[in-house]
Amino acid sequence: MKLSPYLAFAKKSFLSRSAYRFDHFMGILNTLLRIFIFWGIYLALYNGKSEVDGVTMTMVTTNFILSMGLSTVFCVNDFYLPSRIQNGSIANEMLLPVSIHGRMLADNLGNALFQLVFHFIPAVVISVLVIGIHAPASVAMFALFLLSAIFGYGVLWTISFALQMLAFWLINVWSIMTIKNVFINVLSGSMIPLWFMPDWMKGVLMFTPFSSIYFTPVQIYLGQLSVPEILKGFGIQLIWILVFVFLGKVLWKQGQKKLVVQGG
Amino acid sequence: MSFIEVNEVSKSFRISKRSAGIPGMLANLVVPKLEHKVAVKDISFSIEEGEMVGFIGPNGAGKSTTIKMLSGILYPDKGSIKVNNFTPYKQRKDYVGSIGVVFGQKSQLQWDLPVIDSFELLKAIYRIPEERYQKNLHRFMDMLDMAGFINQPVRQLSLGQRMRADIVAALLHSPKIVFFDEPTIGVDVVGKETIRNFICELNEKDKVTMIFTTHDMQDIEKTCKRLVIIDKGSKVYDGSLSGIRNTYGTTRQLDVEFTTDCTVAPIDKVEIRELDAPGGRKKRFLFENREVQIDSLMSTLLTTYHIRDLTVSEPEIEGLIRKIYNGEVS
Numbered sequence: 001m002k003l004s005p006y007l008a009f010a011k012k013s014f015l016s017r018s019a020y021r022f023d024h025f026m027g028i029l030n031t032l033l034r035i036f037i038f039w040g041i042y043l044a045l046y047n048g049k050s051e052v053d054g055v056t057m058t059m060v061t062t063n064f065i066l067s068m069g070l071s072t073v074f075c076v077n078d079f080y081l082p083s084r085i086q087n088g089s090i091a092n093e094m095l096l097p098v099s100i101h102g103r104m105l106a107d108n109l110g111n112a113l114f115q116l117v118f119h120f121i122p123a124v125v126i127s128v129l130v131i132g133i134h135a136p137a138s139v140a141m142f143a144l145f146l147l148s149a150i151f152g153y154g155v156l157w158t159i160s161f162a163l164q165m166l167a168f169w170l171i172n173v174w175s176i177m178t179i180k181n182v183f184i185n186v187l188s189g190s191m192i193p194l195w196f197m198p199d200w201m202k203g204v205l206m207f208t209p210f211s212s213i214y215f216t217p218v219q220i221y222l223g224q225l226s227v228p229e230i231l232k233g234f235g236i237q238l239i240w241i242l243v244f245v246f247l248g249k250v251l252w253k254q255g256q257k258k259l260v261v262q263g264g
Numbered sequence: 265m266s267f268i269e270v271n272e273v274s275k276s277f278r279i280s281k282r283s284a285g286i287p288g289m290l291a292n293l294v295v296p297k298l299e300h301k302v303a304v305k306d307i308s309f310s311i312e313e314g315e316m317v318g319f320i321g322p323n324g325a326g327k328s329t330t331i332k333m334l335s336g337i338l339y340p341d342k343g344s345i346k347v348n349n350f351t352p353y354k355q356r357k358d359y360v361g362s363i364g365v366v367f368g369q370k371s372q373l374q375w376d377l378p379v380i381d382s383f384e385l386l387k388a389i390y391r392i393p394e395e396r397y398q399k400n401l402h403r404f405m406d407m408l409d410m411a412g413f414i415n416q417p418v419r420q421l422s423l424g425q426r427m428r429a430d431i432v433a434a435l436l437h438s439p440k441i442v443f444f445d446e447p448t449i450g451v452d453v454v455g456k457e458t459i460r461n462f463i464c465e466l467n468e469k470d471k472v473t474m475i476f477t478t479h480d481m482q483d484i485e486k487t488c489k490r491l492v493i494i495d496k497g498s499k500v501y502d503g504s505l506s507g508i509r510n511t512y513g514t515t516r517q518l519d520v521e522f523t524t525d526c527t528v529a530p531i532d533k534v535e536i537r538e539l540d541a542p543g544g545r546k547k548r549f550l551f552e553n554r555e556v557q558i559d560s561l562m563s564t565l566l567t568t569y570h571i572r573d574l575t576v577s578e579p580e581i582e583g584l585i586r587k588i589y590n591g592e593v594s
Contacts, residue, residue, distance in 0.1 A: 005389040012374075088370060096390075098357065261338065
């Protein structure tokens, strides 16, 4: 598989992002607002205590700065395929001699790169300056955090990838995507760190795809996981990626036979 | 084995049917009504390399569905398709690099970007070598007179300009086969003529195999030697344009203007219609060309009556096609 067409797609989506500057600044403001609101809530909850259930305030702020920061980079267009199936432009898409899945990914990655440079970095730098953050446990842990964040993105992307295929049957998948996003917001630990969950629930959640998106990288960053636990975390991430890729590919194959090109 | 081989291909869609208004919506929510619509039924044909074939048929006849199956977008339910040794729907990614498709109703250009940017993107997608890209681009731009709007965003183009840009976009990678799905829809007379000439030249000089669908009979008359007519998902005619006249258009019409009002005595196997008032000066004679010799009919009339003017006409292709669509001929 030659890369040049996919680089062109990524470049195009990177460039098209710079077209709407006002929207972009509002996006950064939005991320900062979310981070500061959560900061306010947890300040009130902690009420001057230095730790609750063995979890320090710095750990909590580090968790939401990192996971909300990462969520700005983790670009997934849930409606790439559904919108094209709905308006019929899937036909044009299929006429190009490239993998459509590769194109979806390239499009999102171009966007993600833009977000990383122009959204994540400014938002995180401002948050760190104002609120403060835990330093990474070590250089090695920081490197492993980055790797695990990439896998986390992989999990998030492949969930969306598999669900988008349902559009072949349902055409409109808006509600399915909304439900998925609620699950991710609540169960991934980005709003409520999983430390505060009851132990049995935490035990279950650690095996779901949701916790492996943001919470696994954050735990590695904080140095909370031993080396075997880190390997287990990577294993869980990779297994989910494989499961969703497989599901997506099977649904894609079946869906193509069902495809109806809308509008003539 | 022909270049394009379509063998007993069928395709049907499930479409949901619901009655109008809120009651219909609620009923559909509980028990969805689905209906199978057969788009294409047991169609077979083969096309040789370098041929140019026109596909016509009324709206909803299955033309676009056939094109979409040929271009690897849709799976046939039954039957097989081979194009240039590929099975389009199974080898889509490898296959589509060798074809070009123009959907008159769906642009493949980037809406917000200048035309040339879309072309550059296609160059990367198809990995067109720089030299070939420049050569094709300049040649097509000259032929379609596009220099004036190549740097304008697509959303600001007129329909005719956009169509020309879309045609070039489909051809930059020098495809061996091109499918046109209504390439002249909504284009003015001059624009249509430019597009037709372009299509003809490409077929003649570059030996590109072409299939195109249209509702404009002039498109077909000016470009295609072979015609396939599809109606209600089935092939009803496959042959030359002139063959249609021989098969369906056997009626001839002779319009005569006499110098004075008169009545004409009945002639065997000829239908006489009055174009003016009965007994007037203008009359029309209709007959089958294999039953009545036109020269003997004319000499009969010329020797018996005084004639000012007379015209013989063959039926127009458009009229014949209309008859085929309406099921008036079989």
